[in-house]
Amino acid sequence: xxxxxxxxxxxxxxxxxxxxxxxxxxxxxxxxxxxxxxxxxxxxxxxxxxxxxxxxxxxxxxxxxxxxxxxxxxxxxxxxxxxxxxxxxxxxxxxxxxxxxxxxxxxxxxxxxxxxxxxxxxxxxxxxxxxxxxxxxxxxxxxxxxxxxxxxxxxxxxxxxxxxxxxxxxxxxxxxxxxxxxxxxxxx
Amino acid sequence: xxxxxxxxxxxxxxxxxxxxxxxxxxxxxxxxxxxxxxxxxxxxxxxxxxxxxxxxxxxxxxxxxxxxxxxxxxxxxxxxxxxxxxxxxxxxxxxxxxxxxxxxxxxxxxxxxxxxxxxxxxxxxxxxxxxxxxxxxxxxxxxxxxxxxxxxxxxxxxxxxxxxxxxxxxxxxxxxxxxxxxxxxxxx
DNA sequence: AGGAGATTGTACCGATCGGTACACAGAGTC
DNA sequence: GACTCTGTGTACCGATCGGTACAATCTCCT
Numbered sequence: 060x061x062x063x064x065x066x067x068x069x070x071x072x073x074x075x076x077x078x079x080x081x082x083x084x085x086x087x088x089x090x091x092x093x094x095x096x097x098x099x100x101x102x103x104x105x106x107x108x109x110x111x112x113x114x115x116x117x118x119x120x121x122x123x124x125x126x127x128x129x130x131x132x133x134x135x136x137x138x139x140x141x142x143x144x145x146x147x148x149x150x151x152x153x154x155x156x157x158x159x160x161x162x163x164x165x166x167x168x169x170x171x172x173x174x175x176x177x178x179x180x181x182x183x184x185x186x187x188x189x190x191x192x193x194x195x196x197x198x199x200x201x202x203x204x205x206x207x208x209x210x211x212x213x214x215x216x217x218x219x220x221x222x223x224x225x226x227x228x229x230x231x232x233x234x235x236x237x238x239x240x241x242x243x244x245x246x247x
Numbered sequence: 248x249x250x251x252x253x254x255x256x257x258x259x260x261x262x263x264x265x266x267x268x269x270x271x272x273x274x275x276x277x278x279x280x281x282x283x284x285x286x287x288x289x290x291x292x293x294x295x296x297x298x299x300x301x302x303x304x305x306x307x308x309x310x311x312x313x314x315x316x317x318x319x320x321x322x323x324x325x326x327x328x329x330x331x332x333x334x335x336x337x338x339x340x341x342x343x344x345x346x347x348x349x350x351x352x353x354x355x356x357x358x359x360x361x362x363x364x365x366x367x368x369x370x371x372x373x374x375x376x377x378x379x380x381x382x383x384x385x386x387x388x389x390x391x392x393x394x395x396x397x398x399x400x401x402x403x404x405x406x407x408x409x410x411x412x413x414x415x416x417x418x419x420x421x422x423x424x425x426x427x428x429x430x431x432x433x434x435x
Numbered sequence: 436a437g438g439a440g441a442t443t444g445t446a447c448c449g450a451t452c453g454g455t456a457c458a459c460a461g462a463g464t465c
Numbered sequence: 466g467a468c469t470c471t472g473t474g475t476a477c478c479g480a481t482c483g484g485t486a487c488a489a490t491c492t493c494c495t
Contacts, residue, residue, distance in 0.1 A: 081358045085272040088453060099454080100473045109454065160356055167412035168353050170269045179412045206421070209409070213422055216412075217405025221397070224355035224367045224404075233394070234401055276483060287484080288443045297484065 068120075070095050070105065075117045079162050083114055083171040111174060114166075118178045121162060124153070125186065133189040139197035143242050146190070147235050150215060157222040157231025164216045187212055199246050207242060214238050256308075258283050258293065263305045267350050271302055271359040299362060302354075306366045309350060312341070313374065321377040327385035331430050334378070335423050338403060345410040345419025352404045371400055387434050395430060402426050 077086045077094040088110070092098055097105070106112040128149045136142030154161065166172060167179045187208045194204035218234035265274045265282040276298070280286055285293070294300040316337045324330030342349065354360060355367045375396045382392035406422035 082270060082272060082356075084270060085358050087451075089451080098474050100457095100475080103454075104472060164408045164412065165356050167408055168270075168348055168356065170273050172411065176414065180414060183409065183412050209418060209421070210425065213405035213409045213418070214401065215405070216408040217401035217403070220352045220355060220404040220408065221371065221401045223360065224352065224371050226364065226368060230397060230401070233397070237398065275481075277481080286444050288445080288487095291484075292442060 067105065070097065071117055071120045074113050075121065075162060078114060078117055079160050079165070082169055083110075083166060084169065086110070114171070115175065115178065118163065118166070118175060118182070122178065122182050122185075125182065128153075130185055130189040133193045136193060137196075139193055140243055142193050143239060147239050151232070151235055154215075154219060154231065157219065157228030160223055161216060161219050164219065183212055194242070203246055211238055211242055214241075255293065258285065259305055259308045262301050263309065263350060266302060266305055267348050267353070270357055271298075271354060272357065274298070302359070303363065303366065306351065306354070306363055306370070310366065310370050310373075313370070316341075318373055318377040321381045324381060325384075327381055328431055330381050331427060335427050339420070339423055342403075342407060342419065345407065345416035348411055349404060349407050352407065375400055382430070391434055399426055399430055402429075 073095045074091065077091055081087075081090060088099060088102070091102065091110075091113070095102070102113075103109065106116070108115075129146055132145055133142055136145075153159070163179055163182050166175050172179065187205065190208035190211060191201075191204040194207055195201055199207065214234055215238070218231045221234075222228050222231040261283045262279065265279055269275075269278060276287060276290070279290065279298075279301070283290070290301075291297065294304070296303075317334055320333055321330055324333075341347070351367055351370050354363050360367065375393065378396035378399060379389075379392040382395055383389055387395065402422055403426070406419045410416050410419040
């Protein structure tokens with residue numbers, strides 16, 4: 060039972076990459092065994108719920124990463140400019156400057172959405188709320204802050220889609236840079 | 248051979264909805280026969296190239312629709328405000344105010360991207376060029392126009408993703424409305 | 436009417452799908 | 466060294482995958 064906790068984290072990261080690369084439906088058990096190095100026996104031992112549980116745990120782990128590195132800092136920060144820069148840097152890092160796709164957004168578009176609707180909605184909801192709370196502290200009204208946070212999330216998602224579609228990661232970096240300015244702009 | 252040309256259009260529309268609803272990988276031949284009312288015999292008679300040809304023709308038809316209703320008007324319009332309003336209205340109509348997902352963006356994110364890379368890239372490239380040409384005529388520099396057009400496409404895609412993820416089509420409509428203002432704003 | 440070509444449903448193909456069964460391997464305990 | 470108990474590889478399951486074969490049908494032309 061070699062260090063289960065650690066192993067599971069590794070497995071989840073590999074699973075995440077497979078789902079990102081092939082989508083939920085496209086990630087066959089064959090691909091999954093190749094990517095994780097685990098046979099079906101181990102896989103179903105670790106995830107008795109099968110593919111659905113794997114995807115659910117991957118989404119949960121992504122959610123956890125963002126909670127720790129993005130959401131929580133936003134909620135507690137007192138310097139808006141610094142907090143926003145940190146969020147943008149974290150996002151840039153997580154998405155490998157546009158080379159990596161957002162699994163949550165991908166799931167949202169696909170037919171697997173219904174199975175993971177709560178996780179998908181919760182992820183974006185908490186992000187928006189955390190960012191809006193920071194923006195409100197920086198002087199915006201509640202509705203301005205919410206609207207601007209919504210714009211930020213949508214911009215990030217759109218930049219990922221367009222970067223991927225055009226095969227040009229620079230689009231993503233440009234969008235992040237513009238977004239920073241837009242988030243820091245004084246209330247309209 | 249009952250009105251082949253017309254029939255094919257109908258079939259392509261049905262195919263588009265199936266791909267939109269289930270993605271390229273998820274759209275099984277069973278689902279396709281159900282959605283189109285056509286047996287495998289007819290399907291493979293109409294599309295000897297199988298699923299890949301179906302998807303390619305669907306993408307081409309989408310491209311054609313946008314070419315006719317969005318791109319061409321942008322290129323020839325002389326009133327920027329009116330042209331942008333028309334584009335936004337067309338986009339709102341096409342995506343059913345956020346209820347419908349963008350198949351091109353979906354393909355771009357999935358693993359089928361490589362098979363349709365050219366079609367996907369061309370779609371966005373032509374859109375961006377057409378919009379940028381209008382914006383340049385409205386007084387922006389070439390690079391300002393290109394950047395602002397890029398922002399428009401990315402906003403639309405992101406709004407579709409986020410609307411879907413949160414199950415709230417109002418996000419899409421808000422984004423379109425904001426986008427209109429942003430596109431018409433004077434050069435920075 | 437009857438032949439030609441377009442169109443269709445159905446049976447079928449091998450491959451692969453997600454998932455299960457189960458025999459076995461290692462490590463810890465006594 | 467036998468007894469667990471957690472892991473693991475492998476064979477196998479029925480279902481479904483995308484695709485093919487082909488005979489039956491339909492439509493049109495003469």
